[in-house]
Amino acid sequence: MTAEPPVPASSDTAPPSGEPARRRRRDASETRQLLLDAARRRFAQDGYAATTVRDIADDAGVNVALISRYFASKEGLFEECLRAAGDELRRTTGQTPADRVPEAIARHIADLGAAGLSSQLALLLRSSGDARADEIRRAVLARSSEQLAAARGWRREEPGSDQILLRAQMALAAGIGVAVLRSSIRLEPLSSATEQDLVGPLRDLVDALLPPR
Known part of the structure; x- marks a missing residue:
């Protein structure tokens, strides 16, 4: 474990109000x-x-x-934050057996609950006004939709692959939209729906857009 050297207190490093001036060493x-x-x-x-x-x-x-x-x-820090946000999406859409994808999405959305929109998801949705930042954001979302498509049999070079990827992007957009309406806008009865309430409709949605192959 590598220890951080002590940092002298200054206007750049003053501890938050209520903390002692001498900060413990961090790794x-x-x-x-x-x-x-x-x-x-x-x-x-x-x-x-x-x-x-x-x-x-x-x-x-x-x-x-x-x-x-x-x-x-x-x-570089922003890119690392987006990578973590992408990992959150991939855990939901890309590292789940194909037949369990709707349940994984439902569980993820239900977990937001009263806590509101997660900072990772908010980071992916918020327009940055910076071309490089937006490019990084698009790349993260593109990889997540490709993993969702791959879970339903998508292969980049196969005939009709663009249509499968389009449908995966639509399913991802729908899932994000449900999360926003549920957590930020608090639309009822969506906001109060349980994981069990969400699974059936989301399965219908995902199966309609991405039929099991």
Whole structure:
């Protein structure tokens, strides 16, 4: 375990109100995770363009220079946050047996519940106003839809593959839309629906768009 060197208190690294001025030593993995968590919240709340590395470092309570050490740049940190968001989607759509995909989507949406839209999903949906950030976002969503399509037999070079991928993207969009209406807009009875309530309709939806092969 690699320990972080102590960081002297300054305007860049002052601890949040209520914390002692002398901060305990953190290991590198903990510091990295603190930065990722703070960045994901900031990017989801304020957007990519409006978020500064100083904002993120202050939220995490670490020296701003550590962003360059672990992620090279703000763009590198954003890309890592999106990669984590993509992992969340892939766990739902890409690493599940084909016949269990509707249940996996239903479980994921039900888990949002009263907690609201997850910061990972909010990060994927929020327009950044930055061309590179949007390119990264599209790539994450593209990989997730390809994995969903592959779970139903899609192969890139096969005849008709574009139609299967289109249907997978529509199923992914529908699932995200359900999550937004449920968690952010609180549309009833969708907002209060249980996992069991959601499974049947989502199975019908996914099976209609992506019939088992």
